[in-house]
Amino acid sequence: MTNSKAIALLSGGLDSATAAAMAIAKGHEVIGLSFDYGQRHIKELIAAKEIANHLKIKEHEIININLASWGGSSLTDLNQTIPNQGIIKGIIPNTYVPGRNTVFIAIGLSFAEARSAEHLILGINSMDYSGYPDCRPDYLQAFQELANLSSKAGREGNGANLWAPLLHLDKVEIINKALSLGIPIESTWSCYSGEEKACGFCDSCRIRDQALMKAGRPDLCSKPKLC
Numbered sequence: 463m464t465n466s467k468a469i470a471l472l473s474g475g476l477d478s479a480t481a482a483a484m485a486i487a488k489g490h491e492v493i494g495l496s497f498d499y500g501q502r503h504i505k506e507l508i509a510a511k512e513i514a515n516h517l518k519i520k521e522h523e524i525i526n527i528n529l530a531s532w533g534g535s536s537l538t539d540l541n542q543t544i545p546n547q548g549i550i551k552g553i554i555p556n557t558y559v560p561g562r563n564t565v566f567i568a569i570g571l572s573f574a575e576a577r578s579a580e581h582l583i584l585g586i587n588s589m590d591y592s593g594y595p596d597c598r599p600d601y602l603q604a605f606q607e608l609a610n611l612s613s614k615a616g617r618e619g620n621g622a623n624l625w626a627p628l629l630h631l632d633k634v635e636i637i638n639k640a641l642s643l644g645i646p647i648e649s650t651w652s653c654y655s656g657e658e659k660a661c662g663f664c665d666s667c668r669i670r671d672q673a674l675m676k677a678g679r680p681d682l683c684s685k686p687k688l689c
Contacts, residue, residue: 474509478585500530633673
């Protein structure tokens, strides 16, 4: 995977920023793709722009697709409450957005085929997240098979490869990788709350802060005094 064009899905979070940086470090020309999908934590798009600028990504597209029109998640429905009691093993929390990654990857594949990109870079991670069904290895494998069958490029043997370099890494490993690549972690955004500052209590903040502590960087926690 060298000297080729790649589309990177940039959410504004630590994982997608790290995955994009890994692709750039391998010598790829990276195009950023982000989504305004009606998420309450819209600040992540500001972070995505900052990360794209930091990584010197020359082209960064932001697509509007309003998944909030039908809700189904506390990230897109302001009448639902963001859970803050911590991860409950075996329970998929209401922060799961129905079909989000499926929609994003499908659009990313369309964009990749139109731009003759060989790779679609994903920041998905199956190790320490909330058990989302669209962040798991079997999902990625099945989608790759679909991608190979659903496009002209795929049928001709030139379809985009779904590359998820963080899939089997834990959060501490991802943070260490981000630091080694010079990612400004303080510029990334993970919080679900939709407020101006990270809440420190939602699942995403908890996972991030706990890993930052283990990585020896409590100064980067959402609420350093509490870490």
